[in-house]
Amino acid sequence: MKNTQPLILKLSKLSLLISSALCASSYAQEATEQQIEQITVTTQKRVQSIQDVPASISAYNGDFLDAIGINELDTLSEITPGLVIQEQSPNNPGFVIRGITSDSGSSQASPRVSIYYNGADISRSRGSYFEMFDIQRVEVVKGPQATLFGTAASVGALSVITNKPEEDFSASVTLGAGNYGSQQLKGYVTGGNEKLQGRFALSYRKRDGYIKNIAGDENSQSPNGTQQDDMHAIERKAYRASLRFLPTDTITADLTYTHEENQDSGTSFKNGIYAPTGGDTSPFSFVEMSGSPYSLEVFGAEKLGVDRETDDLNLTLEWLISDTLTLTSISATRSFDSLEVFDADGTQAWFLEFAEDAKGDQFSQEIRLLHTGEKLTTIAGLSYFTEDGSQAVPFSTEESIYLNCLGALGTGIPCINDDGSVNQLTPVLTEGALTEIPYSAVFSNFGETDSLSVFADFTYAASQDLELTAGIRYISEDKTSGYSSVAPDSLILTNIGAPAPLLPVVNTDGVILEASDEFDDWLPRFNVLYKLSDETNIYATISKGRRSEVLDVSSTTDEDGNVVADVTLVPAEIIWNAETGIKGQALNRSVTYSASIFYQDYSDFQVTQQDDAGNFFTANAGSATNLGFESEIRALLGDNFDVFANLAYIDATIDDDSDNGELAGNRFRLQPEWTASTGVSYTQELSDNYSLTGSLVYSYRSDIFFEPDNAPISGLDISEDAISLVNARIGITDEVNNWSLSLFASNLFDKEYLVDAGNTGGSFGNPTFVAGPPRFVGVNFSMSFGN
16 A cells, blocks of 8 residues: 555645744744743653753653653654654564664564653563653663663663652542543652652553454354454553652652553454455454464463563662762662463454463673762762573464465365354365364564673763763673474375474474574764853764674585474674754743754664564664654643654665665654654643643554565555544543542544554465554543652
């Protein structure tokens, strides 16, 4: 599906953003007594005003996010230029910063977008999703941040900081309900004394699925089979317990424990070729995803869906040694255990039934010193990170269905008939001896990483208006990758004299094959910040990013037919980023703005692809370049309106060079060329007690490709046209009795759009399509207590 949107419509949407900005600059003069709150960030490992950081940053405090209805991780991308977050499920989120996607579930590959939670790296894809509740601040930093954030921040970082305990008692509770059986409960309580303070926060969300699954119904092909749940239902529980200990005036210790559980019904991978019984192939209509009849035995769960748990423990110590010297220590552990059972072919056929059982344990320790002198600010530190993870992928099918659906039997009989019935040919092939031939296999990858790095960053005030920054990180990594498979020979293939597993892999019979290697690198950055005035700064930066080498291990046979490790070393992906920008404020800080232009050059660009067995692997696509700009503006209009607008353009492509192979000239997957959003929040005093509140947010994204190939699969387009979404909220607040009632709607106009396409089914010639959420409406009631 190519983008056929008329140019006039694109220009009209851009003009909307521009007009918002112009209105902001004109009407904001009425708000000279009001100011936009000063947002401080810790992007450079110290507390600074966002305007004084020589980097492209989008930052939001918790109150602003609540005011415009941003309460899920993926919706951050609706208001953040240069950021795209794709959430198939909490087990499979994708983070995209400036065109670069980090979503691989393989334990052998490294992330390339850093996700930080209370100052600790949690970037591993299957463990990086978390609920957004009781949030103090979110920072999205674009461009390589490896010097201060480590190698996972090769193109940027998303950092979330939760609210800390307070001495004064306060509490809040929010109850919500909506369509699709939506239920919500969240809240917090905090209090203590001068030495010890505590905080407890919780979140519970439940919602029915919005794609009906008829598998197991009377009119399905499996009326006596498992009654599957409707797809995209969620049930997510989370709580966070925090303690703050202040033994002296100079020492602060924060201990935070977070536990989350996700029980979702799974993702609707709708087959684009074969329709469910009585249905069609539209991704937005009902599905008939029956799964495997041996799901409990093979996958460990009876139904399709996600069962995921995470535990996170963080201890942050800060010691003010003197007025100019601060020592900070961050110790963190995080573990995740996630099982996702999914129907990869998206049909009623017992064809491509998979699961993913991902486990991981992480530990990180960072110690750093901050020295603030009259002219020179120095940050120096030591960081250690270790990770042990695994990803097992069990597979279940019926042999004759699998071979027939791939066209390997040469019978000319369709996989699925027009009436929805599935052709199971085992009775014919075995002359009635067998009615079915169940087949199962499992493929597992393993990864261990030990990383030690030292870093230093120096900022020198050359004059009252000029700051120069130079930083460097040295990193040393030890990596071990492993692979195993249990893939028995197919009974049908054996009977015709061609014994082999159904999937094209070499069976290790459960034996783990391993390879190890060591890598190191130097990662510098150079920044210049110049103050044009007290209200306006300009900056320029050059920085190096690096996605670590991938030690890819699978199985093969040697000349004697023995099973051995097949090791492929994918070189480190190196990125050089050059950027210049401006940040400022105007009209007594009733207007803030920023804009930047960047150019990124990649060598050994890494892409995630799937082999013929459905296994993901990392490949070297050669060189790539990325050119773009980003801009943001926010303004207070009079006493009632808080307006924002942003716009980003990114031209991210693999270089059109013959040395880059079949992907040469292709756009990066999941990255639109244009993204934009604008929004307004409104407050109107109705009386001494009551105020009317509301918000309206519009977001736009141009067309995208879902796969690196940028090409159709089995004649079906694997892309999505431009989309526009609108979210709205209106409510009433009693400021005396501290309660509020609000109505909300996301995807207000119920637009149909895709969040993914191709997927595992695409590797077998059966691309699947994942529908985005429909219109959600609901009501929230909140009550606050204390201070």
